[in-house]
Amino acid sequence: QVQLVESGGGLVQAGGSLRLSCAASGRTFSSYAMGWFRQAPGKEREFVAAIRSSGGYTYYADSLKGRVTISRDNAKNTVFLQMNSLKPEDTAVYYCAAGITAFMRDFGKASEYYYWGQGTQVTVSS
Secondary structure (H helix, E strand, O other), rough: OEEEEEEOEEEOOOOOOOOEEEOOOOOHHHHHEEEEEEEOOOOOOOEEEEEEOOOOOOOOOOOOOOOEEEEHHHHHEEEEEOOOOOOOHHHHEEEEEEHHHHHOOOOOHHHHHOOOOOEEEEEEEE
């Protein structure tokens, strides 16, 4: 069982930056691939970024490449999402998720992840 708690969301002006964190419980964090997804009101949950258990491979949504960076600190059981040049359309609830790397074929697919956090709200004002 893995519990995930996101933090770092908030209100930011367009062009600003935020760094989201996701703290995980459990001793096997380093064996999980971690992903960030987001969901805006009235829209489906969409993939943002993912990172494999070792941190050696990262994946990004094409629409966000160059503006977001995912990283992890396995010693601190934490995954991060650095977001720059934020736009109003980035407003959403951001969720982190954990999946077992060995079982995953598509790191951008929400159904591949077993555990989810409660989400953190990011609001970008124009």
